[in-house]
């Protein structure tokens with residue numbers, strides 16, 4: 001379970017201070033499938049960076065299964081990012097000259113998993129995200145955008161994270177492919193109990209999620225909830 005408590009992030013340049021995240025509180029149960037919408041510049045990426053411990057808040061805290069991110073050392077934050085979080089980005093961020101399989105194996109290498117176990121698990125994950133078997137050995141830069149995003153999701157799942165943070169995961173995909181990717185994330189949340197939080201501009205895609213939040217003037221408001 002993710003508990004966000006009165007989170008604040010401010011940026012100061014010169015004599016101007018902005019607070020894109022200004023007192024945000026919410027709770028996500030394990031296995032939730034949630035989205036955040038908001039105008040460009042409203043602070044969505046800033047909020048995801050705080051949840052993923054890529055950035056430190058100016059105030060407040062995030063508790064992940066009761067563990068406070070604010071209490072972690074730098075090494076603890078790195079371990080949290082590697083073990084508990086799976087990141088999915090608009091630009092896919094795969095290593096272009098490694099194969100799909102090698103991209104998915106990579107985070108497990110950092111986690112010290114044996115080569116044989118890495119390969120078996122990466123294959124299973126690529127099957128889980130429905131990448132055709134003949135494409136497992138293909139270099140990432142020779143896959144379509146939709147295929148690359150499937151590989152990126154498999155990579156995000158490699159270390160069995162508690163939380164998947166997806167920042168505009170469909171931003172570079174056509175509408176139908178985007179819907180498939182959101183449906184895939186939804187099934188991961190439902191079937192594996194992974195909590196999935198998606199930032200999107202696309203209200204149609206946001207409607208496919210169970211809990212919908214809007215970030216506006218530093219505050220997060222829940223707009224709709226179809227599952228508790």
Ligand SMILES: Nc1ncnc2c1ncn2[C@@H]1O[C@H](COP(=O)(O)OP(=O)(O)OP(=O)(O)O)[C@@H](O)[C@H]1O
Nearest residue numbers: 011012018020038039040041042043044045046047
């Ligand atoms: N490191 C930083 N230093 C100063 N200002 C920042 C920094 N990061 C973000 N900001 C500012 O914080 C605000 C929120 O930015 P953020 O990228 O979180 O918005 P967003 O909702 O994700 O936007 P978009 O939808 O365009 O990606 C913006 O005004 C941005 O310029």
